[in-house]
Amino acid sequence: MARIRYADPSELPPEKRDLLDTLSDADPEARDHSLEGGTLNVYRTLGRNVDVLEGFREYGGVVWEAGGLSAHERETVILSTAYYAETAYEWHQHVRVALDEGMDPEAILAISREETDRLPADRATLVAYVERFVEGDVDDDLHEQVAAHYDEETILGVNALAGCYLGLARLLQALDVDLEQEFVGWDLENL
Template identity: 45%
Template sequence: MARVPYVESEDVPEEHRDLLVSSLQDRPLHVYQALGNNPEVLAGMRGFFGSLWSDSGLSDRRRELVVLAVTREIDNAYEWHQHVRIARGEGVTDETIAAVSAGEFDALEPEEATLLRYALAVVRGEVDDRTHDAIAELYDDSAVVGIAALAEGYAALGGVIDALGVELEEEFVGWDPTA
């Protein structure tokens, strides 16, 4: 059970009402409704995550692979569930999603494997010169900043979701969609 109420549009100032609705799913999501208890924080977080989506320097597919790897690492079922759906929409196969879930990055293209290893090193606080140099061979400095922010941003969001006890809107897709 959520630890804060899920607000409805009439509960927030008019200028923030549209922030309760997912632009991808065209419906309110519990995560936004929980954050809506503080409309200014909701607005700030939506702006931040919007920037991570559009300005990380990654393709949509690779952005979703990073989000999946991070949300699996932190064991956040809510974000995993949401992003499995989004990743599928970006052409990521269930077999690739299962490989990410299992940490089997060698099943991916080498560049994607390096990307996911870097993202997890960021979240684990384990980025060293070797790890940085590997990602810097593939991406410019702007993208490296975007990737690190994307990884930590979703780790932070997972922590907020866990702290607030945000519940899924429907049945969990599972950690392995091929099972």
């Protein structure tokens, strides 16, 4: 049970209620994801402070879209952040997004099974980088490894995206936000 009460859409000012929608609900032009339809508990939690919800949605949208990453790279960063931060909520939601984006389940499992040698070199480097990012221990050597695959603008995007999702992971954990469905599992056993 969550530690704070989820916001009900009726509690928000009418002009702010769409902030509780998934991105694909809020924007008809958005790609259809399994997140479509219904209000996620993450947004209902943030909805207890509408200004925070609004700011988070804006920032999250920017790091999602403008980080210089492909959809598969973006989901690799988010799933790696979720895995190394040990947040089932983010993992669960983004397994679904990654699959909708055409990411191979084996690539997702390579993250949770820590078998990144099964990934292309650039993705394996992203996973290693994000692991150390979550631990707060990115060193010069690892930075150089990621710089061999990505330019500075994209590296900044990787850091901003991982930082956004790491912060969200800690919020979800601290407030014990519930999944809306049964956890998909670290091994995708409930997919």
